[in-house]
Amino acid sequence: MKIIVCVKQVSIIIARSAIDTAANRLLPGGMIHKLNPHDEAAVEEALEIREKHGGTVTVLTLGPARSEEALRWCLAMGSDEAIRVVEDVPPEMGPFAVARILAEVIRGLEYDLILFGKLAIDDEMGQTGTFVAEMLDLPVVTTIVHAELHPGDRRAVLQRSMEKGDREVAECSLPAVFTVDMQMNRPRYPTLRGRRVAARRNIRTISLDEEGGTPSCREGIPAMEILRLAPPKTRPKKILAPDENDSAAGRMQWILAGGVERKNKGHLTGDADRLVGGILDFLAERSFIPRPR
């Protein structure tokens, strides 16, 4: 199986100052760049398929030089090859332009399967994979959470995640494009050896103009205009006060999850009458029940 995984280095806003409201775009200073988690799950899935059926995993990205860090992470996880397409795509060109460029590059590569993350967590468009499938005339299954591949008879059985835990089972011929949901797996953490290998590997860069590709990638794409970028209203910060009965590790998990409002302290002690009385008072004070007599 020759698997191509298209990944994106996403930008996570860590400071409100990161939004330049005048220019309607995000500023680089207050952002942190990392591999999109859905794409990371796609890479993990590709590696697991390779471990099962053999083959190669090529990661492909379209982005600035810094996005090579994300490719290195994929290499450290165990990908065989990494390609960065050097092409400046202004954000207003949108996923359609990106898909065109990627499709153009993929046409020049060998593949049996193309994986995408279901969406990038920064712009949340989630269209690129589907566009690429259309442009390459391939079947596409989106938001998969389970895949069973039968390379011998060139087909795959997939499960899509639906509402409330429902699963849709789909069958699809190969080659195909799948977009992966991050709940599909738990991506591996790069080992030291993986990091060393990744540091040594060359990242191939492809520039469409140099490769003699069609320079018309962007032609005929209606540019999207961003009218306004509205930062969220500043709200009073939540107080991080996890349940004090929880263990420290539990507490850390609370904080990781974003914290909770401070709970009302107070422990009821005493016999059953006092406990019941205390609970009734508590509910009455908050008008859940009429005040007991």
Add this chain to the structure above:
Amino acid sequence: MKSTGREILWNLPSHASVVLYSLAGVLLLLFAWRVRSRIRFYRRGRSEGENRLDRPWERFRDLLRAAFLQKKVLESTPGGPIHLAVYASFLALFCVTCLVAVEHDFGVVILDGDFYIAVKLFAETSGLLLSCGVAAALVRRFILRPPGLPREPGDLLPLLLLGATALSGFLVEALRISATHPVAAPYSYAADTVAGLFAGIPIPDLLRLHRGIWWGHLLIAFGFLASIPYGRMIHAIAGPANIFLRSYRPTGTLQPIPDFDARETIGAGAIEDLSWKQLLDLDACARCGRCEEACPAHATGKTLSPRKLIRDLRVESGAGVGCRRRGGEDGHEEPTIGGIGVRAADVWACTTCGHCVSSCPMMIEHVEKIVDMRRHLVLDKGDIPPELEQMFRNLEAFSDPWGFGPARRTEWAAGLDLTEVGRQGSVDIVYWVGCAGAFDERYRNAAVAFAGILKESGVRFGILGSREFCCGDFARRTGNEYLFRLLARKNMAVLDEYGVTKIVTPCPHCYNALRNEYPAFGGRFEVIHHSELILDLMEGGDIRADNVLVKTIAYHDPCYLGRSNGIFEPPRKVLSGIPGLRLVEAGRSRENSFCCGAGGGYLWLPEQGARINERRSSELVALGADILATACPHCMYMLEDGMVAAGGDGGIPEALDLAEIVMRSMKVRKGSS
């Protein structure tokens, strides 16, 4: 002819000395062969980034104190005195025997006259002491059976051999006395008493019996000597060597890894991955169980025991002579890490508090091995508890364990008008806030309090703001050396850029990393803990703790501050400098402080069974204090959490950082706490 001395090899055939020396030769060969093979075994271990032969005088001093004078062994009762009795009397008898051999072989008369009598008395007393010591050890280990003391065949055999040596020695002596009635008999007071038993037995029978038991005595004694390097008695050789080659690093500080950047693999997944010194550690272990007694994980029912860890490693290395079975002392069925015979769950149960290391009479370094096994799991296998993996990912992307990101690092200081180093003017000292101070909602209060103290004192200080990153302590101790180095280099770049020469931090983990581990990355700055600086400021009159706080206060020693870096006094002096405060000491404090349960990344892991922090908190609550003081963010929230579970009807004491307490006692112009 001697006047009072005895004839050596009396009543023995002329070939006795030939046989004796042949046996001695065999013994020496067996001994030397085993020692050689052990040394070859140690040499199979990897090299270390630590010089273990520097400071020769200190090493000899420690060898004398810890090995020869048994200073550390004696700290525990009754094991210590029993060991001293056996060890000292055996050594004494060995020396006396050597003296006899010298006299016999070189034909010089040494043992004669008053000196003979003195030696006689000395040997007699030593023999008695040995017998009593062995008896006490046997009773303690096999009848009283205190928990933590192993009872495997290898633990019994040396005691039996030693006891039999002493008893057969007395019998030989007694038979000689009853057959010859020497002048000096009364000085052999014990043997003389035993000789009474043989009264009435005809002389030829006595002589035959004497010969028989003499050979028995010889064989048993030689058997014991030859067995020393084979079984657990090897601690008598490897132990002193281990003490001599000890590390002088603080207990909480890990060895630098100079060749890390060239390495593809790291950590210990097999016996061969251990360093030569770590292999020597395995032989040095006397299995006294003091590490187990000290271990907070073991005390709260985890399967980890540092003693068992060393024992299991030793068995796995094929050297576990006298150990009942492989695959762990408790015969567990769970899979172990590769070829090292230790469960992953045990490796993750360690808080790296270092109490096992500091309580070990042989100066074995348990924590370094555990971290090496973690390195193997994390960086070689990628087998990481999910909670830790999340922390690693946050550290790598956001440079703090929670994933808030650098831009929010200054939120805690909003409105405090603090100097940011590099932005406004120069400062004398950098206030290293640490991730807890910057992000933890509870501990921020302490960070603010300390900033208030610094402002009040007029010290020219600054913070690094969004350019301070996690020091990497948690990453390093959870085995992610790669991440630790990444963070250390990032921090060093900033510290170098600003030319920082002095750092003060309220977090002992940051303190330990910056002070003891950053020098490997070129860190050339002075690092002090906030308790030291507060004490200086109080003593210098720069701040005044005037408000009377009528409170009873218990101070909890953070492992990385106290045991690891020896800072016991400054926090106590600060607290006793506050009017009205009454300081009470916990039973386990200072060097023996009991871990809060947060260290070594354990803060991040779900704890199985009883919780260490609840155990510690209930100890402190039982002291009846109004305030639990500590000087570490992690200890503080561990104790705060633990107290809710431990607290009785009398209300729960407050857990406060030293800085918060000092702030409360200060009359501040503009309160910030």
